[in-house]
Protein backbone atom coordinates (compact mmCIF):
# COMPACT_ATOMS: atom_id res chain seq x y z
CA UNK A 301 0.00 0.00 0.00
CA UNK A 302 2.72 2.42 1.06
CA UNK A 303 4.84 1.27 -1.86
CA UNK A 304 1.98 1.94 -4.26
CA UNK A 305 1.60 5.43 -2.86
CA UNK A 306 5.29 6.16 -3.28
CA UNK A 307 5.24 5.10 -6.90
CA UNK A 308 2.09 7.09 -7.65
CA UNK A 309 3.67 10.40 -6.57
CA UNK A 310 6.58 12.39 -7.84
CA UNK A 311 9.49 10.86 -6.02
CA UNK A 312 13.09 10.95 -7.11
CA UNK A 313 14.35 7.51 -8.01
CA UNK A 314 17.54 6.37 -9.66
CA UNK A 315 16.94 4.64 -12.96
CA UNK A 316 19.47 2.07 -14.08
CA UNK A 317 21.69 3.37 -16.88
CA UNK A 318 20.71 0.51 -19.15
CA UNK A 319 16.98 1.20 -19.30
CA UNK A 320 14.83 -0.57 -21.85
CA UNK A 321 14.16 2.13 -24.40
CA UNK A 322 10.56 3.27 -24.72
CA UNK A 323 9.32 4.64 -28.01
CA UNK A 324 8.15 7.96 -26.59
CA UNK A 325 10.38 11.03 -26.38
CA UNK A 326 9.76 14.79 -26.45
CA UNK A 327 11.75 18.01 -26.58
CA UNK A 328 10.41 21.55 -26.13
CA UNK A 329 12.61 24.64 -26.29
CA UNK A 330 11.90 28.33 -25.70
CA UNK A 331 13.65 31.56 -26.61
CA UNK A 332 11.75 33.93 -24.35
CA UNK A 333 8.62 36.03 -24.46
CA UNK A 334 7.67 37.88 -27.63
CA UNK A 335 6.15 41.36 -27.73
CA UNK A 336 6.18 41.93 -31.47
CA UNK A 337 5.96 38.88 -33.68
CA UNK A 338 7.14 40.77 -36.76
CA UNK A 339 10.45 41.46 -35.09
CA UNK A 340 11.30 37.87 -34.39
CA UNK A 341 14.05 37.26 -36.92
CA UNK A 342 14.40 34.40 -39.38
CA UNK A 343 17.76 33.70 -37.76
CA UNK A 344 16.11 33.20 -34.36
CA UNK A 345 13.46 30.89 -35.82
CA UNK A 346 16.10 28.92 -37.74
CA UNK A 347 18.18 28.61 -34.57
CA UNK A 348 15.29 27.18 -32.55
CA UNK A 349 14.43 24.85 -35.42
CA UNK A 350 17.95 23.47 -35.72
CA UNK A 351 18.29 23.06 -31.94
CA UNK A 352 15.01 21.12 -31.75
CA UNK A 353 15.82 18.96 -34.77
CA UNK A 354 19.20 18.01 -33.36
CA UNK A 355 17.68 17.32 -29.93
CA UNK A 356 15.06 15.09 -31.55
CA UNK A 357 17.82 13.08 -33.23
CA UNK A 358 19.72 12.76 -29.96
CA UNK A 359 16.62 11.55 -28.12
CA UNK A 360 15.76 9.08 -30.90
CA UNK A 361 19.29 7.67 -30.56
CA UNK A 362 18.77 7.16 -26.82
CA UNK A 363 20.56 10.20 -25.33
CA UNK A 364 19.70 11.18 -21.75
CA UNK A 365 17.31 14.08 -21.29
CA UNK A 366 19.88 15.95 -19.16
CA UNK A 367 22.46 15.84 -21.98
CA UNK A 368 19.89 16.89 -24.55
CA UNK A 369 18.76 19.88 -22.46
CA UNK A 370 22.34 20.99 -21.82
CA UNK A 371 23.35 20.63 -25.49
CA UNK A 372 20.32 22.64 -26.61
CA UNK A 373 21.02 25.45 -24.15
CA UNK A 374 24.74 25.61 -25.00
CA UNK A 375 23.84 26.22 -28.65
CA UNK A 376 21.32 28.90 -27.70
CA UNK A 377 23.87 30.56 -25.39
CA UNK A 378 26.57 30.51 -28.07
CA UNK A 379 24.32 31.86 -30.81
CA UNK A 380 24.41 35.48 -29.70
CA UNK A 381 20.82 35.69 -30.97
CA UNK A 382 19.02 35.58 -27.63
CA UNK A 383 19.36 36.98 -24.11
CA UNK A 384 21.55 34.19 -22.76
CA UNK A 385 25.27 33.48 -22.88
CA UNK A 386 26.89 35.51 -25.65
CA UNK A 387 23.80 37.60 -26.42
CA UNK A 388 23.05 38.52 -22.79
CA UNK A 389 21.69 41.94 -21.89
CA UNK A 390 23.84 44.17 -19.71
CA UNK A 391 22.87 45.51 -16.31
CA UNK A 392 22.60 49.24 -15.61
CA UNK A 393 26.31 49.37 -14.79
CA UNK A 394 27.06 48.13 -18.31
CA UNK A 395 28.29 44.59 -17.70
CA UNK A 396 26.77 41.14 -18.06
CA UNK A 397 25.66 38.96 -15.14
CA UNK A 398 24.20 35.64 -16.21
CA UNK A 399 21.93 33.19 -14.38
CA UNK A 400 21.23 29.52 -15.20
CA UNK A 401 19.87 26.35 -13.65
CA UNK A 402 19.42 22.69 -14.43
CA UNK A 403 17.32 19.90 -12.89
CA UNK A 404 17.12 16.17 -13.53
CA UNK A 405 13.65 14.86 -12.77
CA UNK A 406 14.08 11.27 -11.68
CA UNK A 407 17.08 11.91 -9.39
CA UNK A 408 16.16 15.39 -8.17
CA UNK A 409 19.72 16.53 -8.88
CA UNK A 410 20.04 20.30 -9.34
CA UNK A 411 22.71 22.86 -10.16
CA UNK A 412 22.49 26.63 -10.48
CA UNK A 413 24.63 29.71 -11.00
CA UNK A 414 23.78 33.40 -10.62
CA UNK A 415 25.47 36.73 -11.33
CA UNK A 416 28.25 35.12 -13.36
CA UNK A 417 30.42 37.62 -15.23
CA UNK A 418 32.88 35.49 -17.17
CA UNK A 419 31.40 32.04 -17.77
CA UNK A 420 31.11 31.30 -21.49
CA UNK A 421 28.28 28.84 -20.86
CA UNK A 422 26.36 29.40 -17.64
CA UNK A 423 24.40 26.19 -18.18
CA UNK A 424 27.68 24.25 -18.08
CA UNK A 425 28.50 26.08 -14.86
CA UNK A 426 25.19 24.79 -13.50
CA UNK A 427 26.09 21.29 -14.62
CA UNK A 428 29.47 21.47 -12.89
CA UNK A 429 27.68 22.56 -9.70
CA UNK A 430 25.34 19.57 -10.05
CA UNK A 431 27.90 16.93 -10.92
CA UNK A 432 31.25 18.02 -9.50
CA UNK A 433 30.46 19.77 -6.22
CA UNK A 434 28.54 18.78 -3.08
CA UNK A 435 26.47 21.97 -3.44
CA UNK A 436 23.57 23.18 -5.57
CA UNK A 437 24.00 26.94 -6.12
CA UNK A 438 27.03 29.18 -6.74
CA UNK A 439 26.85 32.97 -7.03
CA UNK A 440 28.91 35.99 -7.99
CA UNK A 441 32.64 36.36 -8.63
CA UNK A 442 33.75 34.03 -5.85
CA UNK A 443 31.33 31.30 -6.92
CA UNK A 444 32.48 31.82 -10.48
CA UNK A 445 36.16 31.53 -9.52
CA UNK A 446 35.41 28.22 -7.80
CA UNK A 447 33.66 26.87 -10.90
CA UNK A 448 36.51 28.01 -13.15
CA UNK A 449 38.74 26.03 -10.80
CA UNK A 450 36.51 23.02 -11.52
CA UNK A 451 37.07 23.52 -15.25
CA UNK A 452 34.29 25.91 -16.34
CA UNK A 453 35.32 27.84 -19.44
CA UNK A 454 35.72 31.59 -18.99
CA UNK A 455 35.86 34.25 -21.68
CA UNK A 456 38.99 36.40 -21.78
CA UNK A 457 37.32 39.72 -22.42
CA UNK A 458 33.69 39.76 -21.19
CA UNK A 459 33.13 43.29 -22.52
CA UNK A 460 33.89 42.23 -26.09
CA UNK A 461 32.58 38.62 -25.94
CA UNK A 462 29.09 39.47 -24.66
CA UNK A 463 27.19 41.45 -27.27
CA UNK A 464 23.58 42.04 -26.26
CA UNK A 465 21.44 41.00 -29.19
CA UNK A 466 18.66 43.39 -28.30
CA UNK A 467 20.85 46.38 -27.60
CA UNK A 468 18.64 49.39 -28.44
CA UNK A 469 21.73 51.27 -29.56
CA UNK A 470 22.85 48.59 -31.98
CA UNK A 471 22.22 48.89 -35.70
CA UNK A 472 20.46 45.51 -35.74
CA UNK A 473 18.12 46.32 -32.82
CA UNK A 474 15.02 44.11 -32.95
CA UNK A 475 12.79 44.47 -29.93
CA UNK A 476 10.85 41.36 -30.86
CA UNK A 477 11.87 38.63 -28.51
CA UNK A 478 13.19 39.06 -25.00
CA UNK A 479 15.18 35.92 -25.31
CA UNK A 480 15.78 34.07 -22.06
CA UNK A 481 16.25 30.46 -23.17
CA UNK A 482 15.05 27.15 -21.77
CA UNK A 483 14.68 23.51 -22.71
CA UNK A 484 12.79 20.49 -21.36
CA UNK A 485 13.11 16.91 -22.56
CA UNK A 486 11.70 13.43 -21.99
CA UNK A 487 14.11 10.69 -22.99
CA UNK A 488 13.54 7.09 -24.02
CA UNK A 489 14.27 5.90 -20.47
CA UNK A 490 11.20 7.92 -19.45
CA UNK A 491 13.37 10.46 -17.62
CA UNK A 492 12.73 14.21 -17.65
CA UNK A 493 15.09 17.19 -17.38
CA UNK A 494 14.77 20.97 -17.52
CA UNK A 495 17.12 23.93 -17.85
CA UNK A 496 16.98 27.72 -18.16
CA UNK A 497 19.62 30.37 -18.95
CA UNK A 498 19.47 34.16 -19.17
CA UNK A 499 21.26 37.47 -19.02
CA UNK A 500 18.26 38.74 -17.06
CA UNK A 501 16.09 41.55 -18.25
CA UNK A 502 17.24 44.82 -19.66
CA UNK A 503 17.76 47.53 -17.06
CA UNK A 504 18.32 45.23 -14.09
CA UNK A 505 20.49 46.57 -11.29
CA UNK A 506 23.96 45.11 -10.70
CA UNK A 507 23.79 42.04 -8.52
CA UNK A 508 20.11 41.44 -9.18
CA UNK A 509 19.20 37.77 -9.59
CA UNK A 510 16.02 36.67 -11.33
CA UNK A 511 14.02 33.46 -11.41
CA UNK A 512 16.04 31.63 -14.05
CA UNK A 513 18.53 30.09 -11.58
CA UNK A 514 15.87 29.43 -8.92
CA UNK A 515 14.65 25.85 -8.88
CA UNK A 516 10.86 25.81 -8.68
CA UNK A 517 10.53 29.42 -9.83
CA UNK A 518 11.80 28.91 -13.40
CA UNK A 519 13.40 25.47 -13.83
CA UNK A 520 11.69 22.44 -12.31
CA UNK A 521 11.58 18.72 -13.08
CA UNK A 522 10.46 15.58 -11.28
CA UNK A 523 9.27 12.12 -12.31
CA UNK A 524 6.10 13.55 -13.84
CA UNK A 525 6.86 16.92 -15.42
CA UNK A 526 9.64 19.23 -16.64
CA UNK A 527 9.21 23.01 -16.88
CA UNK A 528 11.09 26.21 -17.74
CA UNK A 529 9.87 29.80 -17.45
CA UNK A 530 10.50 33.27 -18.83
CA UNK A 531 9.12 36.64 -17.79
CA UNK A 532 9.33 39.06 -14.90
CA UNK A 533 11.48 37.00 -12.58
CA UNK A 534 10.54 38.70 -9.33
CA UNK A 535 6.95 37.45 -9.64
CA UNK A 536 8.04 33.97 -10.71
CA UNK A 537 10.14 33.77 -7.55
CA UNK A 538 7.34 35.08 -5.30
CA UNK A 539 4.95 32.48 -6.64
CA UNK A 540 7.33 29.54 -7.11
CA UNK A 541 5.65 29.34 -10.48
CA UNK A 542 6.95 26.12 -12.01
CA UNK A 543 6.81 24.22 -8.71
CA UNK A 544 3.25 25.44 -8.21
CA UNK A 545 2.20 24.33 -11.70
CA UNK A 546 3.75 20.88 -11.25
CA UNK A 547 2.20 20.36 -7.83
CA UNK A 548 -1.25 21.61 -8.85
CA UNK A 549 -1.25 19.17 -11.75
CA UNK A 550 -0.09 16.34 -9.53
CA UNK A 551 -2.16 16.94 -6.38
CA UNK A 552 -5.35 18.14 -8.06
CA UNK A 553 -5.10 15.52 -10.79
CA UNK A 554 -5.76 18.13 -13.47
CA UNK A 555 -4.11 18.23 -16.90
CA UNK A 556 -0.73 20.00 -16.95
CA UNK A 557 -2.07 22.59 -19.41
CA UNK A 558 -4.92 23.48 -17.05
CA UNK A 559 -2.57 23.89 -14.09
CA UNK A 560 -0.20 26.02 -16.18
CA UNK A 561 -2.98 28.25 -17.53
CA UNK A 562 -4.33 28.83 -14.03
CA UNK A 563 -0.97 29.96 -12.62
CA UNK A 564 0.09 31.94 -15.70
CA UNK A 565 -3.25 33.57 -16.65
CA UNK A 566 -5.08 33.85 -13.33
CA UNK A 567 -2.18 34.50 -10.95
CA UNK A 568 0.60 36.14 -12.98
CA UNK A 569 -1.79 37.79 -15.43
CA UNK A 570 -5.00 38.72 -13.59
CA UNK A 571 -3.56 39.24 -10.09
CA UNK A 572 0.05 40.33 -10.65
CA UNK A 573 -0.54 41.95 -14.06
CA UNK A 574 2.87 40.97 -15.35
CA UNK A 575 3.93 39.23 -18.55
CA UNK A 576 5.49 35.85 -18.77
CA UNK A 577 5.40 32.37 -20.22
CA UNK A 578 6.27 28.78 -19.44
CA UNK A 579 7.02 25.62 -21.34
CA UNK A 580 6.30 22.20 -19.86
CA UNK A 581 6.14 18.55 -20.80
CA UNK A 582 4.83 15.48 -19.01
CA UNK A 583 6.15 11.95 -18.93
CA UNK A 584 3.11 11.03 -21.02
CA UNK A 585 4.49 13.30 -23.75
CA UNK A 586 2.10 16.27 -23.31
CA UNK A 587 3.49 19.50 -24.77
CA UNK A 588 2.31 22.55 -22.83
CA UNK A 589 2.85 26.26 -23.47
CA UNK A 590 1.19 29.06 -21.59
CA UNK A 591 1.79 32.81 -21.88
CA UNK A 592 0.14 35.99 -20.64
CA UNK A 593 0.29 39.67 -21.64
CA UNK A 594 2.60 38.92 -24.55
CA UNK A 595 1.88 37.94 -28.15
CA UNK A 596 3.57 34.62 -27.54
CA UNK A 597 6.72 32.75 -26.73
CA UNK A 598 9.45 31.86 -29.20
CA UNK A 599 9.41 28.06 -29.09
CA UNK A 600 9.98 24.80 -30.90
CA UNK A 601 9.11 21.19 -30.18
CA UNK A 602 9.32 17.68 -31.56
CA UNK A 603 8.58 14.14 -30.45
CA UNK A 604 8.78 10.57 -31.71
CA UNK A 605 5.64 11.19 -33.77
CA UNK A 606 5.97 14.91 -34.49
CA UNK A 607 8.56 16.64 -36.68
CA UNK A 608 10.10 19.93 -35.58
CA UNK A 609 7.54 22.72 -35.22
CA UNK A 610 8.66 26.27 -34.50
CA UNK A 611 6.54 29.30 -33.74
CA UNK A 612 5.68 32.31 -31.64
CA UNK A 613 1.91 32.15 -31.15
CA UNK A 614 0.97 29.28 -28.90
CA UNK A 615 -0.64 26.27 -30.58
Ligand code: ASP
Pocket residue numbers: 332333478479480498499500501509510511512529530531532533534
Ligand atom coordinates in the same frame (compact mmCIF):
# COMPACT_ATOMS: atom_id res chain seq x y z
N1 ASP B 1 13.01 35.71 -16.20
C1 ASP B 1 14.17 36.48 -16.56
C2 ASP B 1 14.60 37.30 -15.38
O1 ASP B 1 13.75 37.76 -14.65
C3 ASP B 1 13.95 37.39 -17.72
C4 ASP B 1 13.16 36.83 -18.86
O2 ASP B 1 12.81 35.66 -18.87
O3 ASP B 1 12.91 37.57 -19.80
O4 ASP B 1 15.78 37.49 -15.22
